[in-house]
Amino acid sequence: MSRRSAPPRRIGVTALAGAALAALLAPAQPAAATDAAADAAPVTAAFGEAAAQYDVPRDLLVAVGYGESRLDGHDGLPSQARGYGVMHLVSNPTHRTLETAAAETGLPVAELRQDTAANIRGGAAVLREYADTLGLSPHDRADLDAWYPVVARYGGATEDSTARLYADTVYELLRDGVRAPVGGGETVEVTPRAVAPERGRYATAGPVALSEDYPAARWVPAHEANYASGRTQSISAVVIHVTQGSYAGAISWFQNPDSQVSAHYVIRSSDGEVTQTVRDADTAWHARSGNPYSIGIEHEGWVDEPAWFTDAMYRSSAALTSHLADRHGIPKDREHILGHVEVPGNDHTDPGPHWDWDYYMELVGGDPGEPGAPELDFPAYSSLAEGDSGPQVAALQHLLTTNGHDAGETDGDFGPTTAAAVRSFQTAIGLPADGVVGRSTWTALLSAGPTASLGEGSTGEAVSRLQRALTAALGRTVSVDGIFGPLTGEAVRDYQSSRGLSADSLVGPQTWAALQAGR
Ligand SMILES: [Zn+2]
Numbered sequence: 001m002s003r004r005s006a007p008p009r010r011i012g013v014t015a016l017a018g019a020a021l022a023a024l025l026a027p028a029q030p031a032a033a034t035d036a037a038a039d040a041a042p043v044t045a046a047f048g049e050a051a052a053q054y055d056v057p058r059d060l061l062v063a064v065g066y067g068e069s070r071l072d073g074h075d076g077l078p079s080q081a082r083g084y085g086v087m088h089l090v091s092n093p094t095h096r097t098l099e100t101a102a103a104e105t106g107l108p109v110a111e112l113r114q115d116t117a118a119n120i121r122g123g124a125a126v127l128r129e130y131a132d133t134l135g136l137s138p139h140d141r142a143d144l145d146a147w148y149p150v151v152a153r154y155g156g157a158t159e160d161s162t163a164r165l166y167a168d169t170v171y172e173l174l175r176d177g178v179r180a181p182v183g184g185g186e187t188v189e190v191t192p193r194a195v196a197p198e199r200g201r202y203a204t205a206g207p208v209a210l211s212e213d214y215p216a217a218r219w220v221p222a223h224e225a226n227y228a229s230g231r232t233q234s235i236s237a238v239v240i241h242v243t244q245g246s247y248a249g250a251i252s253w254f255q256n257p258d259s260q261v262s263a264h265y266v267i268r269s270s271d272g273e274v275t276q277t278v279r280d281a282d283t284a285w286h287a288r289s290g291n292p293y294s295i296g297i298e299h300e301g302w303v304d305e306p307a308w309f310t311d312a313m314y315r316s317s318a319a320l321t322s323h324l325a326d327r328h329g330i331p332k333d334r335e336h337i338l339g340h341v342e343v344p345g346n347d348h349t350d351p352g353p354h355w356d357w358d359y360y361m362e363l364v365g366g367d368p369g370e371p372g373a374p375e376l377d378f379p380a381y382s383s384l385a386e387g388d389s390g391p392q393v394a395a396l397q398h399l400l401t402t403n404g405h406d407a408g409e410t411d412g413d414f415g416p417t418t419a420a421a422v423r424s425f426q427t428a429i430g431l432p433a434d435g436v437v438g439r440s441t442w443t444a445l446l447s448a449g450p451t452a453s454l455g456e457g458s459t460g461e462a463v464s465r466l467q468r469a470l471t472a473a474l475g476r477t478v479s480v481d482g483i484f485g486p487l488t489g490e491a492v493r494d495y496q497s498s499r500g501l502s503a504d505s506l507v508g509p510q511t512w513a514a515l516q517a518g519r
Contacts, residue, residue, distance in 0.1 A: 161220065294343070492507055
């Protein structure tokens with residue numbers, strides 16, 4: 001979901017100066033793109049030139065940058081971990097890629113921080129330096145999958161499991177492709193491809209443990225120098241933060257004893273994955289005066305960059321906050337669910353103006369539906385036919401229309417238009433087109449949508465869809481909270497064994513196909 005409205009980034013004069021300097025320093029550099037092409041698509045050109053100059057796969061270079069920054073350089077302002085620019089060149093006590101980039105490129109540090117083309121060149125130079133250190137041959141360098149340990153090192157994590165998380169994210173981006181608007185009408189693209197990363201020693205890192213406080217979360221503890229054991233006050237608030245950096249970067253920063261900061265939970269933008277880093281009962285250092293009585297949740301992204309605030313992240317975060325509120329008796333209101341900016345004695349602005357509080361609080365309040373959409377969660381789904389009315393008819397109409405079968409107005413009245421849409425949907429999935437919405441049609445409609453593989457620990461919208469579909473298919477209530485816990489696993493097993501599928505509690509292509517066919 002790209003809603004970027006940032007002005008075009010300036011990479012003009014200093015970029016050309018940098019290119020000229022680099023040409024002097026690297027006489028073997030292949031011919032640069034023409035000035036005209038570079039003017040029309042300067043960021044694309046910068047990636048191409050830097051990749052060629054340092055013999056780093058171009059798509060890998062883009063994916064590393066996209067994972068770090070969504071290709072937004074934030075005008076040279078530092079991230080939480082003191083990283084700069086689209087390639088997030090870092091200068092902190094334990095990780096100094098900015099200085100490495102300066103040494104390798106001969107470019108001044110200030111230019112590497114501020115200028116996008118220089119920053120990309122610096123990122124390429126660091127990747128190449130690591131590739132040489134790790135012994136990649138020219139033949140290896142042509143193989144994208146061989147760069148995995150280089151990418152893992154680039155992330156700067158102190159622990160292998162966090163380094164793996166970082167590198168896996170980059171290879172997922174390569175697999176899924178990238179389309180990043182970078183201002184000025186330019187879009188930087190990476191075409192999706194098959195990947196088979198050679199993880200080397202990282203192959204045995206993890207899987208990480210699961211959280212004991214929140215079973216849907218991974219558990220990657222912060223360094224003990226970055227929080228205090230226990231609490232001096234009871235828990236009465238949740239504080240919402242934005243990381244000013246990447247998900248893996250935040251987790252790794254909390255593992256770094258120099259950072260002197262932490263939060264209880266970190267949430268990933270792309271899919272809402274949750275990692276817990278400090279136990280609820282301990283005092284994380286995230287909001288100064290608010291630390292003793294609050295739980296801090298960090299959201300991957302930047303306050304000025306709405307593209308990071310995905311629906312998956314809102315839903316996952318709201319499910320977590322709702323759980324924390326229930327567990328610790330925190331009222332679900334804006335007095336007790338605060339932004340960092342609202343905690344007295346703090347000078348941070350997060351989560352910033354792009355954070356949608358109304359939507360978030362609606363989700364926290366227990367309604368996981370889209371804004372303006374009818375209620376979809378029911379303890380049981382009734383059989384419906386023309387002439388019926390009520391909230392379940394509204395849910396039916398909404399689902400039909402959002403799945404491409406126009407049910408007319410979502411008014412809760414089952415008329416001829418809705419009946420026609422039901423028959424059209426039934427025909428499309430191979431059910432008898434009788435216009436009556438029974439168990440099969442409900443199951444197919446409620447499960448319709450993307451079919452990401454799910455298992456225990458998964459969270460988000462797909463889990464909610466699964467829970468609703470299982471409620472219809474099994475004829476018993478599977479509560480809809482968007483968290484794949486043990487009860488959801490049991491329901492999946494029951495469904496699988498009753499439908500002749502292998503009962504492994506994992507929702508992969510076969511289980512989704514069965515649900516979406518209304519079985
Ligand atoms: Zn904050």
